[in-house]
Amino acid sequence: MADLRFDPVFGCWVAIARRRRERPMEFTSSQEVQQQILCPFCRGNEDETPSQVVAFGDDGEVLSGSGGRETWLTRIVPNKYPSLAESPQVAAGGPYASFDTDGTQEIVVPSPRHVSSFSELTCDEAIIAMKACQHRNRQLASNPAIKHVMIFMNCGLDAGASLGHVHLQIMASPFASPYVHRRVKLHEQYNSQHGRPLLRSLLEWEADRQVRVVEQTDHFTVICPYASRHAFQTWILPRHGTRFPELSAAPLAELGLLLRQYVGCLETVLDKPSYNILFHQAPTAEQQEVGWYVELFPRLTRAAGYELGTDVWVNPVAPETAAKRMRSNRQAAGHTGSQGT
Ligand SMILES: [Zn+2]
Structure with missing residues (x-):
């Protein structure tokens, strides 16, 4: 679970995300592979992720329902190890304040192929990845409880990535940070x-x-x-x-x-x-x-x-x-x- 804590000295928010430590880590140092893990983002391993939010075919169109196991090009799934997640209200006394988070964190998998960088995507994959991000950005921002949508990508251990398969993330939060x-x-x-x-x-x-x-x-x-x-x-x-x-x-x-x-x-x-x-x-x-x-x-x-x-x-x-x-x-x-x- 995660809770958001406000630092009254520097005026910034901190997410305490205990479950992040449970993430499978594919890297050790530099870009070296630590262990061969079953990649949850490769085609054929769809059952290793939570149920997909939406998927897009190679024509850029949304695939209906939970289908497209053989034909998806971009797939969006909830983050199994979010840094922000639903959490109970955390009591905060004295000078401290906390936030009851109800934000959403999702993973955009822009290719069923096990490639590691955005530069390795095909042109079609890069374009449809943007379409998928925009699609979810629109939907998430239509919720009046969502105040900010952050789309980002981590590639490589020094950038905070835990898995080698290229993926973007969308974090929709009920607050916008200072x-x-x-x-x-x-x-x-x-x-x-x-x-x-x-x-x-x-x-x-x-x-x-x-x-x-x-x-x-x-x-x-x-x-x-x-x-x-x-x-x-x-x-x-x-x-x-x-x-x-x-x-x-x-x-x-x-x-x-x-x-x-x-x-x-x-x-x-x-x-x-x-x-x-x-x-x-x-x-x-x-x-x-x-x-x-x-x-x-x-x-x-x-x-x-x-x-x-x-x-x-x-x-x-x-x-x-x-x-x-x-x-x-x-x-x-x-x-x-x-x-x-
Ligand atoms: Zn993979």
């Missing part, structure tokens, strides 16, 4: 001072200079952000204002392909690091105005004493250098897309 609210507040402050959305100003500034821009497509701009907190931090920013749950088919497909391409780019440039994919969305009630983006976070360094004590990150690679190396890699790979506006 971290999420801080971004909303910064947006509001900028908007009131300048009369326009912060992310729109940021995109225009970067597009004019082309120093930290890696690529611009019809619907997205890929950049290494000005104040990158870690080496090769990469953002995929939508160029238009549509929220992720309302993206139409073309930009949704483009997002899946960009993720596949840029995970592959970082794996080539950085020799296959562990990485996280993070969908930064605002609270469900506010995201139309605030904007959203997807972050690629290669796990090259660990937070050390200074970072832990001050929350000031030390980044050994300037984002301008990172963007240049990624552009070179993409051009060497034969990319011919527009770099201009």
Whole structure:
């Protein structure tokens, strides 16, 4: 069971998730396989997961009922070992507060094949994975009790993964953390001072200079952000204002392909690091105005004493250098897309 506890000293939430320790661990150190476990995400092992929430066929359409054992391409199941789960109200005395969680945590398995990285998905799998994430994002956010939806992926031990089979996770929670609210507040402050959305100003500034821009497509701009907190931090920013749950088919497909391409780019440039994919969305009630983006976070360094004590990150690679190396890699790979506006 998990309970959410509020830290009154630093103003952050902590999930105490005791069942996480029961997870089967496929890794030991680095990317080495610790043990050969029966992979619950491979085709044929569907009984090893809780009953599926929904599955999609290779045409991208929802498969009816619990069917599709032989034909699913993307499958969504509840997380058997959630970090957030239903829990009884935890009594909290003195300066402490806790939260009765009723959030949802689900796993998106984007391929029945035992591949480990988003870059190893086929183009169709990458596109349908985005469609599946959007499908569940919409459904979960329609529940008024859900205040925030976080889509993410952990790949490799250093990124927090416990199983090697590529999978994304969707966590829908009945609260938005102070971290999420801080971004909303910064947006509001900028908007009131300048009369326009912060992310729109940021995109225009970067597009004019082309120093930290890696690529611009019809619907997205890929950049290494000005104040990158870690080496090769990469953002995929939508160029238009549509929220992720309302993206139409073309930009949704483009997002899946960009993720596949840029995970592959970082794996080539950085020799296959562990990485996280993070969908930064605002609270469900506010995201139309605030904007959203997807972050690629290669796990090259660990937070050390200074970072832990001050929350000031030390980044050994300037984002301008990172963007240049990624552009070179993409051009060497034969990319011919527009770099201009
Ligand atoms: Zn597998």
